[in-house]
Amino acid sequence: MNITHQSQSGDLFTLTLFLAVARHRSFRAAAVELEVTPSAISHSIKSLEQRLAVRLFNRTTRSVSLTDAGERLAAKLRPAMTSIMEAMQEVDDFRQEPSGTVRINASEGAIRLVLQPVLARFLRTYPRVHLDIVSDGRLGDIVADGFDAGIRLAEAVPQDMIAVPLHGSVRFAAVASPDYFGRRGRPIAPQDLYKHDCIRFRFESGALYRWEFERRGHTERIDVSGPLTLTDQPLMVDAAMDGIGIAFVPDHLAAEALHDGRLERVLDDWCPSFPGLCLYYSGHRHVSSGLRALIAMLTSM
Structure with missing residues:
Protein backbone atom coordinates (compact mmCIF):
# COMPACT_ATOMS: atom_id res chain seq x y z
CA MET A 1 0.00 0.00 0.00
CA ASN A 2 1.46 3.36 -0.96
CA ILE A 3 1.85 6.34 1.39
CA THR A 4 -0.93 8.35 -0.27
CA HIS A 5 -3.40 5.54 0.21
CA GLN A 6 -2.35 5.14 3.83
CA SER A 7 -2.95 8.82 4.49
CA GLN A 8 -6.36 8.81 2.86
CA SER A 9 -7.66 5.69 4.60
CA GLY A 10 -6.23 6.92 7.91
CA ASP A 11 -8.61 9.89 8.10
CA LEU A 12 -9.65 9.70 11.77
CA PHE A 13 -12.96 11.44 11.25
CA THR A 14 -13.97 9.12 8.42
CA LEU A 15 -13.03 6.10 10.50
CA THR A 16 -15.00 7.48 13.43
CA LEU A 17 -18.02 7.78 11.13
CA PHE A 18 -17.49 4.23 9.92
CA LEU A 19 -17.39 2.83 13.46
CA ALA A 20 -20.51 4.79 14.47
CA VAL A 21 -22.47 3.34 11.54
CA ALA A 22 -21.10 -0.13 12.35
CA ARG A 23 -22.20 0.24 15.99
CA HIS A 24 -25.70 1.54 15.27
CA ARG A 25 -26.32 -0.35 12.02
CA SER A 26 -27.89 2.92 10.92
CA PHE A 27 -26.64 5.99 9.05
CA ARG A 28 -29.31 8.15 10.66
CA ALA A 29 -28.55 7.05 14.25
CA ALA A 30 -24.81 7.58 13.65
CA ALA A 31 -25.56 11.05 12.28
CA VAL A 32 -27.55 11.94 15.41
CA GLU A 33 -24.74 10.74 17.69
CA LEU A 34 -22.01 12.63 15.83
CA GLU A 35 -24.14 15.69 14.99
CA VAL A 36 -23.63 15.50 11.24
CA THR A 37 -26.09 14.93 8.42
CA PRO A 38 -26.89 11.42 7.16
CA SER A 39 -25.87 12.50 3.67
CA ALA A 40 -22.43 13.57 4.95
CA ILE A 41 -21.95 10.14 6.54
CA SER A 42 -23.16 8.38 3.40
CA HIS A 43 -20.73 10.39 1.26
CA SER A 44 -17.80 9.68 3.63
CA ILE A 45 -18.52 5.94 3.74
CA LYS A 46 -18.87 5.79 -0.02
CA SER A 47 -15.52 7.59 -0.41
CA LEU A 48 -13.88 5.20 2.07
CA GLU A 49 -15.21 2.19 0.16
CA GLN A 50 -13.88 3.65 -3.09
CA ARG A 51 -10.43 4.23 -1.57
CA LEU A 52 -10.29 0.70 -0.22
CA ALA A 53 -11.92 -0.77 -3.35
CA VAL A 54 -14.19 -2.94 -1.19
CA ARG A 55 -17.78 -2.71 0.03
CA LEU A 56 -18.02 -2.27 3.80
CA PHE A 57 -21.81 -2.18 4.25
CA ASN A 58 -24.79 -3.91 2.73
CA ARG A 59 -27.55 -1.32 2.37
CA THR A 60 -31.25 -1.75 1.75
CA THR A 61 -34.12 0.68 2.22
CA ARG A 62 -34.78 -0.94 5.62
CA SER A 63 -31.43 -2.06 7.00
CA VAL A 64 -27.69 -1.55 7.13
CA SER A 65 -25.32 -4.42 7.87
CA LEU A 66 -21.58 -4.96 7.73
CA THR A 67 -20.03 -7.06 5.00
CA ASP A 68 -17.34 -9.57 5.96
CA ALA A 69 -14.73 -6.97 5.03
CA GLY A 70 -16.56 -4.36 7.10
CA GLU A 71 -16.73 -6.69 10.12
CA ARG A 72 -13.00 -7.33 9.91
CA LEU A 73 -12.16 -3.63 9.54
CA ALA A 74 -14.40 -2.68 12.48
CA ALA A 75 -12.87 -5.38 14.70
CA LYS A 76 -9.36 -4.08 13.95
CA LEU A 77 -10.26 -0.43 14.30
CA ARG A 78 -12.19 -0.49 17.59
CA PRO A 79 -9.24 -1.07 19.93
CA ALA A 80 -7.02 1.30 17.95
CA MET A 81 -9.59 4.11 17.97
CA THR A 82 -10.27 3.52 21.67
CA SER A 83 -6.54 3.91 22.38
CA ILE A 84 -6.41 7.12 20.37
CA MET A 85 -9.41 8.60 22.17
CA GLU A 86 -8.04 7.62 25.56
CA ALA A 87 -4.69 9.21 24.71
CA MET A 88 -6.47 12.44 23.77
CA GLN A 89 -8.50 12.32 26.99
CA GLU A 90 -5.38 11.78 29.11
CA VAL A 91 -3.74 14.84 27.57
CA ASP A 92 -6.98 16.80 28.04
CA ASP A 93 -6.92 15.88 31.73
CA PHE A 94 -3.87 18.11 32.20
CA ARG A 95 -6.24 21.04 31.99
CA GLN A 96 -7.29 22.34 35.37
CA GLU A 97 -10.98 22.31 34.40
CA PRO A 98 -12.79 19.09 33.36
CA SER A 99 -13.97 19.17 29.76
CA LEU A 166 -25.06 5.87 44.30
CA HIS A 167 -28.26 5.04 46.11
CA GLY A 168 -29.36 2.90 49.02
CA SER A 169 -31.63 -0.08 48.64
CA VAL A 170 -34.66 0.19 46.37
CA ARG A 171 -37.95 -1.20 47.67
CA PHE A 172 -40.85 -2.19 45.43
CA ALA A 173 -44.50 -1.53 46.19
CA ALA A 174 -47.69 -3.18 44.94
CA VAL A 175 -50.17 -0.32 44.57
CA ALA A 176 -53.63 0.44 43.22
CA SER A 177 -56.31 3.08 43.64
CA PRO A 178 -58.88 2.99 46.46
CA ASP A 179 -61.54 2.67 43.76
CA TYR A 180 -59.93 -0.47 42.35
CA PHE A 181 -59.64 -2.11 45.78
CA GLY A 182 -63.22 -1.13 46.50
CA ARG A 183 -64.38 -2.97 43.38
CA ARG A 184 -62.05 -5.98 43.41
CA GLY A 185 -60.91 -6.46 46.99
CA ARG A 186 -57.36 -6.55 48.34
CA PRO A 187 -54.92 -9.42 47.78
CA ILE A 188 -53.66 -10.92 51.03
CA ALA A 189 -50.91 -13.17 49.60
CA PRO A 190 -48.95 -13.01 46.30
CA GLN A 191 -50.93 -15.94 44.87
CA ASP A 192 -54.10 -13.82 45.14
CA LEU A 193 -52.74 -11.63 42.33
CA TYR A 194 -53.79 -14.27 39.80
CA LYS A 195 -57.39 -13.16 40.50
CA HIS A 196 -56.61 -9.47 39.88
CA ASP A 197 -55.99 -7.11 36.98
CA CYS A 198 -52.29 -6.28 37.04
CA ILE A 199 -50.36 -3.68 35.07
CA ARG A 200 -47.38 -5.50 33.59
CA PHE A 201 -43.91 -4.17 32.80
CA ARG A 202 -42.06 -5.13 29.62
CA PHE A 203 -38.30 -4.63 29.31
CA GLU A 204 -37.03 -3.08 26.09
CA SER A 205 -35.55 -6.50 25.31
CA GLY A 206 -39.15 -7.69 25.01
CA ALA A 207 -39.13 -9.82 28.17
CA LEU A 208 -41.97 -9.42 30.68
CA TYR A 209 -41.08 -8.81 34.31
CA ARG A 210 -42.25 -11.47 36.74
CA TRP A 211 -43.20 -9.91 40.07
CA GLU A 212 -40.86 -11.01 42.86
CA PHE A 213 -42.00 -11.20 46.49
CA GLU A 214 -40.15 -12.39 49.57
CA ARG A 215 -41.03 -12.94 53.24
CA ARG A 216 -38.98 -14.66 55.92
CA GLY A 217 -36.75 -16.35 53.35
CA HIS A 218 -39.63 -17.59 51.18
CA THR A 219 -39.67 -16.25 47.62
CA GLU A 220 -42.67 -16.05 45.28
CA ARG A 221 -42.35 -15.15 41.58
CA ILE A 222 -45.73 -14.35 40.09
CA ASP A 223 -46.36 -14.22 36.34
CA VAL A 224 -49.30 -11.83 36.61
CA SER A 225 -51.84 -11.01 33.93
CA GLY A 226 -53.98 -7.98 33.21
CA PRO A 227 -55.36 -5.60 30.60
CA LEU A 228 -52.29 -3.38 30.21
CA THR A 229 -48.55 -3.82 29.61
CA LEU A 230 -46.16 -0.85 29.60
CA THR A 231 -42.44 -0.17 29.21
CA ASP A 232 -42.56 2.99 31.35
CA GLN A 233 -42.86 2.73 35.13
CA PRO A 234 -44.17 6.28 35.75
CA LEU A 235 -46.98 5.46 33.28
CA MET A 236 -47.70 2.34 35.34
CA VAL A 237 -48.22 4.57 38.38
CA ASP A 238 -50.58 6.79 36.37
CA ALA A 239 -52.52 3.73 35.17
CA ALA A 240 -52.86 2.47 38.74
CA MET A 241 -54.22 5.86 39.84
CA ASP A 242 -56.76 5.62 37.01
CA GLY A 243 -58.10 2.40 38.55
CA ILE A 244 -56.91 0.07 35.76
CA GLY A 245 -55.27 -2.40 38.13
CA ILE A 246 -52.39 -3.13 40.49
CA ALA A 247 -48.89 -1.92 39.60
CA PHE A 248 -45.60 -3.19 41.05
CA VAL A 249 -43.06 -0.36 40.94
CA PRO A 250 -40.16 1.14 42.91
CA ASP A 251 -41.86 2.83 45.83
CA HIS A 252 -40.22 6.23 45.27
CA LEU A 253 -42.21 6.51 42.02
CA ALA A 254 -45.49 6.10 43.92
CA ALA A 255 -44.51 8.01 47.09
CA GLU A 256 -46.48 11.19 46.35
CA ALA A 257 -49.65 9.32 45.35
CA LEU A 258 -49.37 7.07 48.40
CA HIS A 259 -48.96 10.10 50.65
CA ASP A 260 -52.08 11.89 49.36
CA GLY A 261 -54.23 8.76 49.17
CA ARG A 262 -54.55 8.39 45.41
CA LEU A 263 -52.83 5.01 45.77
CA GLU A 264 -52.78 2.40 48.51
CA ARG A 265 -50.30 -0.41 49.24
CA VAL A 266 -50.98 -4.11 49.45
CA LEU A 267 -48.73 -7.07 50.29
CA ASP A 268 -46.43 -4.67 52.11
CA ASP A 269 -44.75 -7.38 54.20
CA TRP A 270 -44.02 -9.32 50.99
CA CYS A 271 -42.39 -6.46 49.07
CA PRO A 272 -38.60 -6.86 48.94
CA SER A 273 -35.74 -4.42 48.86
CA PHE A 274 -32.98 -4.71 46.27
CA PRO A 275 -29.44 -3.28 46.23
Whole structure:
Protein backbone atom coordinates (compact mmCIF):
# COMPACT_ATOMS: atom_id res chain seq x y z
CA MET A 1 0.00 0.00 0.00
CA ASN A 2 1.46 3.36 -0.96
CA ILE A 3 1.85 6.34 1.39
CA THR A 4 -0.93 8.35 -0.27
CA HIS A 5 -3.40 5.54 0.21
CA GLN A 6 -2.35 5.14 3.83
CA SER A 7 -2.95 8.82 4.49
CA GLN A 8 -6.36 8.81 2.86
CA SER A 9 -7.66 5.69 4.60
CA GLY A 10 -6.23 6.92 7.91
CA ASP A 11 -8.61 9.89 8.10
CA LEU A 12 -9.65 9.70 11.77
CA PHE A 13 -12.96 11.44 11.25
CA THR A 14 -13.97 9.12 8.42
CA LEU A 15 -13.03 6.10 10.50
CA THR A 16 -15.00 7.48 13.43
CA LEU A 17 -18.02 7.78 11.13
CA PHE A 18 -17.49 4.23 9.92
CA LEU A 19 -17.39 2.83 13.46
CA ALA A 20 -20.51 4.79 14.47
CA VAL A 21 -22.47 3.34 11.54
CA ALA A 22 -21.10 -0.13 12.35
CA ARG A 23 -22.20 0.24 15.99
CA HIS A 24 -25.70 1.54 15.27
CA ARG A 25 -26.32 -0.35 12.02
CA SER A 26 -27.89 2.92 10.92
CA PHE A 27 -26.64 5.99 9.05
CA ARG A 28 -29.31 8.15 10.66
CA ALA A 29 -28.55 7.05 14.25
CA ALA A 30 -24.81 7.58 13.65
CA ALA A 31 -25.56 11.05 12.28
CA VAL A 32 -27.55 11.94 15.41
CA GLU A 33 -24.74 10.74 17.69
CA LEU A 34 -22.01 12.63 15.83
CA GLU A 35 -24.14 15.69 14.99
CA VAL A 36 -23.63 15.50 11.24
CA THR A 37 -26.09 14.93 8.42
CA PRO A 38 -26.89 11.42 7.16
CA SER A 39 -25.87 12.50 3.67
CA ALA A 40 -22.43 13.57 4.95
CA ILE A 41 -21.95 10.14 6.54
CA SER A 42 -23.16 8.38 3.40
CA HIS A 43 -20.73 10.39 1.26
CA SER A 44 -17.80 9.68 3.63
CA ILE A 45 -18.52 5.94 3.74
CA LYS A 46 -18.87 5.79 -0.02
CA SER A 47 -15.52 7.59 -0.41
CA LEU A 48 -13.88 5.20 2.07
CA GLU A 49 -15.21 2.19 0.16
CA GLN A 50 -13.88 3.65 -3.09
CA ARG A 51 -10.43 4.23 -1.57
CA LEU A 52 -10.29 0.70 -0.22
CA ALA A 53 -11.92 -0.77 -3.35
CA VAL A 54 -14.19 -2.94 -1.19
CA ARG A 55 -17.78 -2.71 0.03
CA LEU A 56 -18.02 -2.27 3.80
CA PHE A 57 -21.81 -2.18 4.25
CA ASN A 58 -24.79 -3.91 2.73
CA ARG A 59 -27.55 -1.32 2.37
CA THR A 60 -31.25 -1.75 1.75
CA THR A 61 -34.12 0.68 2.22
CA ARG A 62 -34.78 -0.94 5.62
CA SER A 63 -31.43 -2.06 7.00
CA VAL A 64 -27.69 -1.55 7.13
CA SER A 65 -25.32 -4.42 7.87
CA LEU A 66 -21.58 -4.96 7.73
CA THR A 67 -20.03 -7.06 5.00
CA ASP A 68 -17.34 -9.57 5.96
CA ALA A 69 -14.73 -6.97 5.03
CA GLY A 70 -16.56 -4.36 7.10
CA GLU A 71 -16.73 -6.69 10.12
CA ARG A 72 -13.00 -7.33 9.91
CA LEU A 73 -12.16 -3.63 9.54
CA ALA A 74 -14.40 -2.68 12.48
CA ALA A 75 -12.87 -5.38 14.70
CA LYS A 76 -9.36 -4.08 13.95
CA LEU A 77 -10.26 -0.43 14.30
CA ARG A 78 -12.19 -0.49 17.59
CA PRO A 79 -9.24 -1.07 19.93
CA ALA A 80 -7.02 1.30 17.95
CA MET A 81 -9.59 4.11 17.97
CA THR A 82 -10.27 3.52 21.67
CA SER A 83 -6.54 3.91 22.38
CA ILE A 84 -6.41 7.12 20.37
CA MET A 85 -9.41 8.60 22.17
CA GLU A 86 -8.04 7.62 25.56
CA ALA A 87 -4.69 9.21 24.71
CA MET A 88 -6.47 12.44 23.77
CA GLN A 89 -8.50 12.32 26.99
CA GLU A 90 -5.38 11.78 29.11
CA VAL A 91 -3.74 14.84 27.57
CA ASP A 92 -6.98 16.80 28.04
CA ASP A 93 -6.92 15.88 31.73
CA PHE A 94 -3.87 18.11 32.20
CA ARG A 95 -6.24 21.04 31.99
CA GLN A 96 -7.29 22.34 35.37
CA GLU A 97 -10.98 22.31 34.40
CA PRO A 98 -12.79 19.09 33.36
CA SER A 99 -13.97 19.17 29.76
CA GLY A 100 -15.19 17.02 26.91
CA THR A 101 -18.25 14.83 26.35
CA VAL A 102 -19.38 12.25 28.89
CA ARG A 103 -21.85 9.68 27.48
CA ILE A 104 -24.09 7.99 30.05
CA ASN A 105 -26.51 5.11 29.46
CA ALA A 106 -29.26 4.72 32.08
CA SER A 107 -32.86 3.71 32.52
CA GLU A 108 -35.41 6.51 32.66
CA GLY A 109 -36.03 5.84 36.34
CA ALA A 110 -32.31 6.08 37.13
CA ILE A 111 -32.04 9.34 35.21
CA ARG A 112 -34.92 10.86 37.16
CA LEU A 113 -33.75 9.60 40.54
CA VAL A 114 -29.97 10.05 40.31
CA LEU A 115 -29.01 12.42 37.49
CA GLN A 116 -31.83 14.93 37.26
CA PRO A 117 -31.26 16.37 40.77
CA VAL A 118 -27.63 17.28 39.97
CA LEU A 119 -27.75 18.20 36.27
CA ALA A 120 -28.13 21.95 36.61
CA ARG A 121 -25.52 22.25 39.36
CA PHE A 122 -23.03 20.00 37.54
CA LEU A 123 -23.29 21.89 34.24
CA ARG A 124 -22.94 25.24 35.99
CA THR A 125 -19.89 23.97 37.87
CA TYR A 126 -18.27 22.40 34.80
CA PRO A 127 -19.34 24.45 31.77
CA ARG A 128 -16.74 22.77 29.52
CA VAL A 129 -18.30 19.32 30.05
CA HIS A 130 -21.08 18.13 27.74
CA LEU A 131 -23.32 15.38 29.13
CA ASP A 132 -24.85 13.05 26.53
CA ILE A 133 -27.44 11.00 28.44
CA VAL A 134 -29.32 8.20 26.70
CA SER A 135 -32.44 6.69 28.28
CA ASP A 136 -32.31 2.96 27.59
CA GLY A 137 -34.07 0.17 29.43
CA ARG A 138 -31.97 -2.55 27.82
CA LEU A 139 -28.93 -3.99 29.57
CA GLY A 140 -26.56 -3.40 26.68
CA ASP A 141 -22.76 -3.41 26.49
CA ILE A 142 -21.82 0.17 27.34
CA VAL A 143 -18.28 -0.22 26.00
CA ALA A 144 -19.35 -1.66 22.64
CA ASP A 145 -22.09 0.97 22.37
CA GLY A 146 -19.67 3.85 22.95
CA PHE A 147 -20.70 4.96 26.44
CA ASP A 148 -18.37 6.13 29.19
CA ALA A 149 -20.60 4.79 31.97
CA GLY A 150 -23.98 3.30 32.77
CA ILE A 151 -26.37 3.48 35.71
CA ARG A 152 -28.33 0.39 36.75
CA LEU A 153 -29.42 -1.56 39.81
CA ALA A 154 -26.40 -3.17 41.43
CA GLU A 155 -27.63 -6.69 40.59
CA ALA A 156 -27.63 -5.80 36.86
CA VAL A 157 -24.04 -4.48 36.70
CA PRO A 158 -21.73 -6.83 34.75
CA GLN A 159 -19.09 -8.45 36.96
CA ASP A 160 -16.19 -7.11 34.89
CA MET A 161 -17.19 -3.50 35.53
CA ILE A 162 -16.21 -1.11 38.31
CA ALA A 163 -19.38 -0.17 40.22
CA VAL A 164 -19.82 2.98 42.30
CA PRO A 165 -22.85 2.80 44.68
CA LEU A 166 -25.06 5.87 44.30
CA HIS A 167 -28.26 5.04 46.11
CA GLY A 168 -29.36 2.90 49.02
CA SER A 169 -31.63 -0.08 48.64
CA VAL A 170 -34.66 0.19 46.37
CA ARG A 171 -37.95 -1.20 47.67
CA PHE A 172 -40.85 -2.19 45.43
CA ALA A 173 -44.50 -1.53 46.19
CA ALA A 174 -47.69 -3.18 44.94
CA VAL A 175 -50.17 -0.32 44.57
CA ALA A 176 -53.63 0.44 43.22
CA SER A 177 -56.31 3.08 43.64
CA PRO A 178 -58.88 2.99 46.46
CA ASP A 179 -61.54 2.67 43.76
CA TYR A 180 -59.93 -0.47 42.35
CA PHE A 181 -59.64 -2.11 45.78
CA GLY A 182 -63.22 -1.13 46.50
CA ARG A 183 -64.38 -2.97 43.38
CA ARG A 184 -62.05 -5.98 43.41
CA GLY A 185 -60.91 -6.46 46.99
CA ARG A 186 -57.36 -6.55 48.34
CA PRO A 187 -54.92 -9.42 47.78
CA ILE A 188 -53.66 -10.92 51.03
CA ALA A 189 -50.91 -13.17 49.60
CA PRO A 190 -48.95 -13.01 46.30
CA GLN A 191 -50.93 -15.94 44.87
CA ASP A 192 -54.10 -13.82 45.14
CA LEU A 193 -52.74 -11.63 42.33
CA TYR A 194 -53.79 -14.27 39.80
CA LYS A 195 -57.39 -13.16 40.50
CA HIS A 196 -56.61 -9.47 39.88
CA ASP A 197 -55.99 -7.11 36.98
CA CYS A 198 -52.29 -6.28 37.04
CA ILE A 199 -50.36 -3.68 35.07
CA ARG A 200 -47.38 -5.50 33.59
CA PHE A 201 -43.91 -4.17 32.80
CA ARG A 202 -42.06 -5.13 29.62
CA PHE A 203 -38.30 -4.63 29.31
CA GLU A 204 -37.03 -3.08 26.09
CA SER A 205 -35.55 -6.50 25.31
CA GLY A 206 -39.15 -7.69 25.01
CA ALA A 207 -39.13 -9.82 28.17
CA LEU A 208 -41.97 -9.42 30.68
CA TYR A 209 -41.08 -8.81 34.31
CA ARG A 210 -42.25 -11.47 36.74
CA TRP A 211 -43.20 -9.91 40.07
CA GLU A 212 -40.86 -11.01 42.86
CA PHE A 213 -42.00 -11.20 46.49
CA GLU A 214 -40.15 -12.39 49.57
CA ARG A 215 -41.03 -12.94 53.24
CA ARG A 216 -38.98 -14.66 55.92
CA GLY A 217 -36.75 -16.35 53.35
CA HIS A 218 -39.63 -17.59 51.18
CA THR A 219 -39.67 -16.25 47.62
CA GLU A 220 -42.67 -16.05 45.28
CA ARG A 221 -42.35 -15.15 41.58
CA ILE A 222 -45.73 -14.35 40.09
CA ASP A 223 -46.36 -14.22 36.34
CA VAL A 224 -49.30 -11.83 36.61
CA SER A 225 -51.84 -11.01 33.93
CA GLY A 226 -53.98 -7.98 33.21
CA PRO A 227 -55.36 -5.60 30.60
CA LEU A 228 -52.29 -3.38 30.21
CA THR A 229 -48.55 -3.82 29.61
CA LEU A 230 -46.16 -0.85 29.60
CA THR A 231 -42.44 -0.17 29.21
CA ASP A 232 -42.56 2.99 31.35
CA GLN A 233 -42.86 2.73 35.13
CA PRO A 234 -44.17 6.28 35.75
CA LEU A 235 -46.98 5.46 33.28
CA MET A 236 -47.70 2.34 35.34
CA VAL A 237 -48.22 4.57 38.38
CA ASP A 238 -50.58 6.79 36.37
CA ALA A 239 -52.52 3.73 35.17
CA ALA A 240 -52.86 2.47 38.74
CA MET A 241 -54.22 5.86 39.84
CA ASP A 242 -56.76 5.62 37.01
CA GLY A 243 -58.10 2.40 38.55
CA ILE A 244 -56.91 0.07 35.76
CA GLY A 245 -55.27 -2.40 38.13
CA ILE A 246 -52.39 -3.13 40.49
CA ALA A 247 -48.89 -1.92 39.60
CA PHE A 248 -45.60 -3.19 41.05
CA VAL A 249 -43.06 -0.36 40.94
CA PRO A 250 -40.16 1.14 42.91
CA ASP A 251 -41.86 2.83 45.83
CA HIS A 252 -40.22 6.23 45.27
CA LEU A 253 -42.21 6.51 42.02
CA ALA A 254 -45.49 6.10 43.92
CA ALA A 255 -44.51 8.01 47.09
CA GLU A 256 -46.48 11.19 46.35
CA ALA A 257 -49.65 9.32 45.35
CA LEU A 258 -49.37 7.07 48.40
CA HIS A 259 -48.96 10.10 50.65
CA ASP A 260 -52.08 11.89 49.36
CA GLY A 261 -54.23 8.76 49.17
CA ARG A 262 -54.55 8.39 45.41
CA LEU A 263 -52.83 5.01 45.77
CA GLU A 264 -52.78 2.40 48.51
CA ARG A 265 -50.30 -0.41 49.24
CA VAL A 266 -50.98 -4.11 49.45
CA LEU A 267 -48.73 -7.07 50.29
CA ASP A 268 -46.43 -4.67 52.11
CA ASP A 269 -44.75 -7.38 54.20
CA TRP A 270 -44.02 -9.32 50.99
CA CYS A 271 -42.39 -6.46 49.07
CA PRO A 272 -38.60 -6.86 48.94
CA SER A 273 -35.74 -4.42 48.86
CA PHE A 274 -32.98 -4.71 46.27
CA PRO A 275 -29.44 -3.28 46.23
CA GLY A 276 -29.64 0.27 44.93
CA LEU A 277 -28.39 2.02 41.85
CA CYS A 278 -24.73 2.05 40.81
CA LEU A 279 -22.79 3.99 38.24
CA TYR A 280 -20.46 1.58 36.47
CA TYR A 281 -17.66 1.80 33.93
CA SER A 282 -14.92 -0.33 32.44
CA GLY A 283 -11.76 -0.69 34.49
CA HIS A 284 -9.79 -1.22 31.29
CA ARG A 285 -10.41 2.25 29.91
CA HIS A 286 -9.20 5.69 30.88
CA VAL A 287 -11.66 7.55 33.11
CA SER A 288 -11.99 11.09 31.81
CA SER A 289 -11.83 14.15 34.03
CA GLY A 290 -15.48 14.88 33.20
CA LEU A 291 -16.64 11.45 34.35
CA ARG A 292 -14.53 11.69 37.52
CA ALA A 293 -16.13 15.06 38.29
CA LEU A 294 -19.62 13.63 37.77
CA ILE A 295 -18.90 10.63 40.02
CA ALA A 296 -17.54 12.97 42.72
CA MET A 297 -20.71 15.08 42.64
CA LEU A 298 -23.05 12.09 42.63
CA THR A 299 -21.31 10.42 45.57
CA SER A 300 -21.26 13.62 47.62
CA MET A 301 -25.07 13.92 47.62
